[in-house]
Amino acid sequence: MDNIEKYPELLPVFQDLQRFIKPAEYELWIRPLDFVYENNILTIVVPAQTWQDTISKRYEGILHDLFLQRLGNTVTIQYKIQPQEEHKPILTDKDVISATQNTDFAVERAPVTETTPSNLFISRLNASFTFENFIESPSNRFARQSAEAVVHQLGRPENNPLVIFSSPGLGKTHLLHAIGNQIMKENAGAKVLYMSGEEFVNDYIESLTTQSAENFRRKCRNVDCFLMDDIQFVSGKEGCTLEFFNTFNTLYSSGKQIVLSSDRSPQQLGWDERLSSRLLAGLTTEIKRPNLETRIAILRYKRDLNHFNISDDVLSFIAEGVQTNVRELQGCLFRLVHYCNVWNVTPTIPVAKEILSDMLENNSNPNVNINTIKKVVGKYYSVHMEDFNSKRKIQAIAWPRQIAMYLGTELTNLSLMELGREFNRDHSTVVHARDLVKEKVTTDPFFASQITQIIEDIKDVEKK
Ligand code: ADP
Ligand code: MG
Numbered sequence: 001m002d003n004i005e006k007y008p009e010l011l012p013v014f015q016d017l018q019r020f021i022k023p024a025e026y027e028l029w030i031r032p033l034d035f036v037y038e039n040n041i042l043t044i045v046v047p048a049q050t051w052q053d054t055i056s057k058r059y060e061g062i063l064h065d066l067f068l069q070r071l072g073n074t075v076t077i078q079y080k081i082q083p084q085e086e087h088k089p090i091l092t093d094k095d096v097i098s099a100t101q102n103t104d105f106a107v108e109r110a111p112v113t114e115t116t117p118s119n120l121f122i123s124r125l126n127a128s129f130t131f132e133n134f135i136e137s138p139s140n141r142f143a144r145q146s147a148e149a150v151v152h153q154l155g156r157p158e159n160n161p162l163v164i165f166s167s168p169g170l171g172k173t174h175l176l177h178a179i180g181n182q183i184m185k186e187n188a189g190a191k192v193l194y195m196s197g198e199e200f201v202n203d204y205i206e207s208l209t210t211q212s213a214e215n216f217r218r219k220c221r222n223v224d225c226f227l228m229d230d231i232q233f234v235s236g237k238e239g240c241t242l243e244f245f246n247t248f249n250t251l252y253s254s255g256k257q258i259v260l261s262s263d264r265s266p267q268q269l270g271w272d273e274r275l276s277s278r279l280l281a282g283l284t285t286e287i288k289r290p291n292l293e294t295r296i297a298i299l300r301y302k303r304d305l306n307h308f309n310i311s312d313d314v315l316s317f318i319a320e321g322v323q324t325n326v327r328e329l330q331g332c333l334f335r336l337v338h339y340c341n342v343w344n345v346t347p348t349i350p351v352a353k354e355i356l357s358d359m360l361e362n363n364s365n366p367n368v369n370i371n372t373i374k375k376v377v378g379k380y381y382s383v384h385m386e387d388f389n390s391k392r393k394i395q396a397i398a399w400p401r402q403i404a405m406y407l408g409t410e411l412t413n414l415s416l417m418e419l420g421r422e423f424n425r426d427h428s429t430v431v432h433a434r435d436l437v438k439e440k441v442t443t444d445p446f447f448a449s450q451i452t453q454i455i456e457d458i459k460d461v462e463k464k
Contacts, residue, residue, distance in 0.1 A: 001030065007037045012070045012126040013063070020062055029054055040338055041076045042067075052079045070126055072330045074338065123184065124194045129177035135301055137294035140171055143285040147175045147259075151182045154225060154257040159283050161248075161258035165265050166287035169325035172261035175287075176227045179259055183225055191223040197233030201240050208239075221250045225257040232262050235269055245275050252278070290326065295319035298326060299333055308337045310347045317349045321360030332356045346445035349452050353410075354442045368411040368462055370422045376458045377404040380450075389424040402433035403451070409434045411458065 004014060018026050033055075034045040042063070046052045060077055067075040136144050143164050150159050164172050180192040195203075200220075207216035220226065226247070234244045251258050262269060265286070266279040290298065299315040302308075310333070318336070322329040332352075339355050340347045353360070374388045381400035388401050401423065408419045409430065416427035423430070441448045 001033060003034050007035075009071060009128060010037060012128065013066045016066050016070065017059070017062060021059070029059070039341055040073050040334060041078060043078050043080055045080050045082050047082060049081060052081065055079075068327075068331070071128065072327060073334050074331060076338065076342075123180060123192045125180040125184065125192065126177045126194075127181060129174040130181055131178045133301070133305075134171060134174055134178055135294065135298050137290050137297070139288040139290045139294060140175075143171075143175060143287045146283050146285050147179050148182075150257060150259060151179055151186065154183070155255040157282070159257075160252065160255075161260050161279060161282040163260045163262065163266055163279055163282065163284040164287065165262045165284070167289075167324065168263060169327035170287045170289065171326060172287065173229050176229050176259055176261055180225065180227050187224075190225070192225045192227065193220065193223045194227040194229070195220070197228060197230040200228060200244065201233055201237060204240055204243050217247070220247045223251070223256060225259065226251055227259045229261045230263065231260045232264060232269060235271065241271065241275070245278075248275075248278060258282075289324055292319055295322070295326075295329055298329060302330055302333055306337075308333070310337060310340075314347050314349055314352050317352055318356065318360075321356065323361060328359060332359050335359070343443065345443060346448065348445065348448040350441045350448045350455075351445075354438055366411055366459070366462070367413045368407075368458055370408055370412055370414065370419070372458055372461050373404050373407045373411060376454055376461060377407065380454055380457070389422075391424075403437055403454075405430045405433035406437035407451075407454070407458070411455070 001014070004010065014030070017030065021030075029051065032047070033051070036043040036045070044052075044055060046055065056077070056079070063077060064075060067073050131144070131148060134140075134144060143166075146159065146162055147164070150162050153159055164175055166172055176194060180194050183190050183192050203216055204213075207213045228244075231244070234240050248258060260279065266276050266284060269276065269279075271279075296312075296316055296319045299319055300312070303310055303315065314336075315333070318329065318332045322332055336347050336352050336355050339345070340351065345351060371385075374385055377383070377400050378385055378388070381396070381403075383397055383400045387397045388404055390397070392398075405419060405423060408414060408422065409416070412419070414422065416430050419430045420427040437451075441451055
């Protein structure tokens, strides 16, 4: 991990990993590694096969989750085995095997108290979530402005607590971190603590079993601003809800700022009267779903930030297909770019459609007339209308026919059987044609752009 400084954006990921696994595990398996991170590909340099096997079995899942949560990226993990003499001499395979045999390495969270020296305050903030990189829109404007107001009016009763709620993936976590980061920027030495509801529950339970409840309390209560994400996790666990209530009261009565997020409104949390009325005493704001312009703006921002080579029309296509969740919106962009990089394909709309089919909302087909498809494809490839239904098998006719069948599956609501009938064939021929053309769309950028053009032409003819 000596080269982690080269990739500051990865720090939050590895800091989290360190908290999720036992210290001994981290020291043994993770710390000795070097890695390279480029284009969302994490190449882990391992000294021996044992490392690769272990890391891929135990930590790949967590790493994937953390990349997605912390950086909003899907990551591809690959390995490079570097012989021991080139690498820093660490432990040999034999050491590792004997260590593994003697230790229970089940992945569980490391007790925070063990890894945190008492004089060190860890805010748990993710520096990559800021106000600057949060796109403002009508759907989040009030939440964002309230969040910014809090930074400059810490502890004011009218903003305390600030509660931000929304359905998943709309920027709550981002705003909480942005508040924390901005406070730290403007007030050197401020104590800001970010904690998710899940962490609160886990840490609290752990503090009971390790008899460090006092430490836990001190950690949560001795702060200037307490940011707690996803407070719905505390619901239904009596001891935790009570602990949260007490934490809340201690902070509130000493004028400390509290910012909370939830996936539902305070009223819907189902908490007892006293607690919900406390939550509602400050400022409550909802982030709504972003409109189309905002979704496009977010995609353009991420594209420019990452220097992705992808056109506005493809971004608009993605924005139309993902309407309810910014995390998934970004996920689509990253998946498409990653796929196109790996296969050296230009990201076009047909490619996006194929690669993201499971993530895009099923906008019903435009239900184009099959004869329009035949007409436009026929014109494009100089094929007579009647040849689409004929038995002629020469490539100059068979290929455009297959393209027309593929477009039939994409642009009409006809079943495969019905489509087969339209071409005087059975449904299996349509399936074969569809798969063949689909394959070419995703592997041949030139062809993909031809298909985009044909689709545009078909839509134009239909409009007339
Ligand atoms: P939530 O906590 O509401 O589930 P997150 O804060 O984790 O959502 O947001 C999901 C992803 O979307 C994050 O990567 C975040 O940076 C991004 N995101 C959400 N809203 C915006 C926005 N308005 N501008 C820029 N990025 C955003
Ligand atoms: Mg969140």
